[in-house]
Amino acid sequence: MDDETHGCDALLAEIDAFYQGFGHSAAxxxxxRDAVVLVPLTDDERIPTxxxxxxxxxxxFTSEYEYARYLVARGEGSEVRKYHAVLGRRxxxxxxxxxxxxxxxxxDPCGAAPMAFPPAAEDVA
Known part of the structure; x- marks a missing residue:
């Protein structure tokens, strides 16, 4: 597993393909689902929304760098924040x-190529 991207190389390649106009939603x-991503944790060890x-x-987040970029954008760059590495499927x-x-x-919401996976339409209606 790549230390910098925590095994997100395939995810980053698919995001790039989407931005270039030839990505496939299933891929x-x-x-x-197969990527190990980083998710922030609250002080009580919960994943915030x-x-x-x-x-x-x-x-x-696909890397510690992307997580740090997010924290800086939120004005929280000088604070130590916990995170957990988890499979996207989890x-x-x-x-x-x-x-x-x-x-x-x-x-990577504050990255150069953020990607959203919205909830299913029937969940929003």
């Missing part, structure tokens, strides 16, 4: 079904 989703226009989002299969509000995942 992108599969790459996310951020609400945007009535939809909650779990932020996931977020989708284990975490999101336990949440009450429609929840999606956004990868």
């Amino acid at each position: 992108l989703t599969s790459a996310f 951020s609400a945007v226009v009535g939809i909650d989002w779990v932020c996931a 977020i989708v299969d284990d975490l999101i079904p336990t949440l009450q509000a429609p929840t999606g995942v956004v990868v």
Whole structure:
């Protein structure tokens, strides 16, 4: 596993393909499910969500650099923050079904190529 991207090379390649206009949603989703991403943890060891226009989002990061970039953008760059490395599939299969509000995942939200995986349409309606 690549130390810098925590095994996210396939996910990053699929995101790049999407930005170039020839990505495939099934391949992108599969790459996310197989990637080991970093997720922030609260002081009580929970994965936080951020609400945007009535939809909650779990932020996931492909590297410590991307997580640090996010913290700096939020004005939290000087604080030490905990995170956990987790397979994308654990977020989708284990975490999101336990949440009450429609929840999606956004990868590298402050990065050069953020990617959102919104909740299913029937969950939002």
